[in-house]
Amino acid sequence: MDRRDFSKLFLGFAAAYALPQPVVALGALSNNTGNDEDALQRFVRHRILKQQRAYAAVTGTLKSSERRIITVRAPEAKDDYQLDGDTIFEVASLTKIFTALLLAVEVVHKRVRLDDPLQDYVPSGVKAPTFEGRQITLADLATHGASLPLRPNNLAASAPDAPNKYAGYSLEQLYGGLPNYHLQACPGSQFNYSNLAFGLLGQGIALKEGRSFAEILRERVTGPLGLRDTSLEDDPRKSARRAQGHDFYLSPIGPTSDGVLAPAGGLRSTANDLLTLLDLFISGRGPKDLVAASRLMLSIDRPGGSDITRMALGWRKTTTHGETYYWSNGSSDGSRTFMGFNPARKAGVVALADAASGEGLDDIGHHFLNPQQSVSTKVIPTPDFITLPEKVLLRGIGRYEQAKDDIIEISRGYTGLIVSAGYGEFVIRPQSPTTYASKMVPGLTIEFEGADMGPALTLTLRQDDKTYIYKRIP
Template identity: 35%
Template structure:
């Protein structure tokens, strides 16, 4: 498994990691503190090449930037925003629902192109809400989808063949399972219903009303001079990926200035898309894998003053993005990076200062034969089962509802996924074998799991 494939797998984990324990609001860091955070991440920790932060507050909008391609302090550097794209696709769905063009509980099959047939499933048909809340039972990605920078784009005919051979094991709406396939289908259905391509819908229904200048699947000529270059976790430049049928799940380019304007749909009642934004948050379903609620596109954490919205993205062509929002307070934060190392901790810290920043890790090595002792199934008190296995990249952890995650050793019986800041500390029993583990990530309560086999 190469680096680009690891990055692709980690993209689906951003949703699970967004489910942090809600921190109490506090005094937001000032510009000097934000600048220090960005400099440390780039110059000392070497965990980013360039970073841009955009902030929305009742007092206005501000931007901070540091590093290569972070020179546009007005937030106009263009980055791949990966799974933040799903927020745009979900807003398109909500906009069409408020216009009466589709119903959230309407079967998606009624509006798909003839060549796309949904897999058979027990119970009721898959609905628009199922796709937008990751509860349709569809997998993260199709097994025949090539991944990594420079990989050929996944095409409609490939998705058609994959779905034709797929059978769902559970009724839709029963289980949260993060799915890029689901959002690809959602984009196809919305385009078919509206009689317009996804890119046209995006421009006419979202970009124009909100005044977005640099948000597109294919960068316009005016955007190209401001494009950032993606980098892997070793800070090596990567070629950009190309998107076709998967564009609604993660193919957008955008900038911090546009994403802050996007947030205004959720904080400003006078926004032309405020009704659609409200509908996105009204339709929620439990997401035990998140330890949160899954709305249309957004993950919803906590309640009242401590509550907030989040979405994160990690692109296989070397970009990460995070966006958080507190609509009642009129506040939001966007963080964009052109490096395949997560930035969600920065976004949450700037919105909720009690939320800690991720630690820096010192990775060690273990012989392959030593990793086998950790392989097994581990169960949390909630009943969720985590699976530990090995591969050519070392130890892998399967978090329920998310793709496989490679974890690296940092010490005796201690492992970490440094890109997204997940720590796994194994507890050793009297027989010398792991009896369980404690899983930690910044701002979340520890999760304990016992070995069951």
């Protein structure tokens, strides 16, 4: 694994905070069973029962419109909620596909245009950021090309691992912080994953019509598709079907709220509802305007953050090993989700797990859509963590460099330290005063070295029998 490969490792596990990229599988196993659901079930059972990434999972497949639902629950699970294709999960960033579909429907009906500037979709008096005169467009927002950050700059709980960090985030905060962003690149020129962008997109459409985003989405997308269990609100009458969420350490957590960033990650849904959505893209089965909107979504081509992945509206489009498929994933405080489809194979897959995770079932979903994609089967013991005095924990905070294009930043998080590289980030926690590990990236360790009780001078990262040494940047 060279430095370029290691950078891809960061991007792969960046998806733990809904920064989707193709998963880099550790201990990867190539499998030639194609779309064999029996092999899929074996992979899911191994992920839950042996690798222990969650307590339960629901996987749904669609082949030429024929559905199959696979469920797995660990024997030690204490939750007794109904587990089937109608189990309701927080689907997190899968919400962005619905928001992008709503945008496409609005374009089909000529109520908006993809090249409309964001400036026309914010309250009067609010100044949207620009780059050398280039305005952010709705298409930029829907393809992560707006050059906006992942999260708003005025969140009260700004740590990426803070629980329920978007709850209560208001329209006043959303638009009040907008003039303070300074774009670092021309909109549309590069991929920069952003929950903020999709929040602005959904709320901008709502503002234009003078109604709530939830109401418009229900009227024009989820209602016409018959998605009765896909909603931004929790329905108490469906509590028996509501999956109990768990954090990275498999402790119960949630439910969560995304405030006015709900268009980026607030939906609850089921495997059955999501398969119906996928069928719209695979077979064109659905209302005519939604069929036209789905085709419009796939016609867009923008930078996607890697050599093999581009952005359509909402969807990631990956081309590798002679196959092209579309996908999305997400992570809430208590769930990990994936869905995608391969048009040539007329196949789709949904994979929902009841715990936050750095990988969830993503690589299994990628493998179903393209059998040449590998699946992680290596079983790595869960690290044992300790508690350190704050002054010891803070020794590692800083920026470290191996090369000019290979910089790691360490910051204080809510549950540990945050490792950031590019737009990827994950949590590490101490195993000793100098050695840290991550539940999100199994098998990875980071060791800080330097003067006693002073700032660490070097960071040594070990992964897959490879070692990388980074030096602190003054």
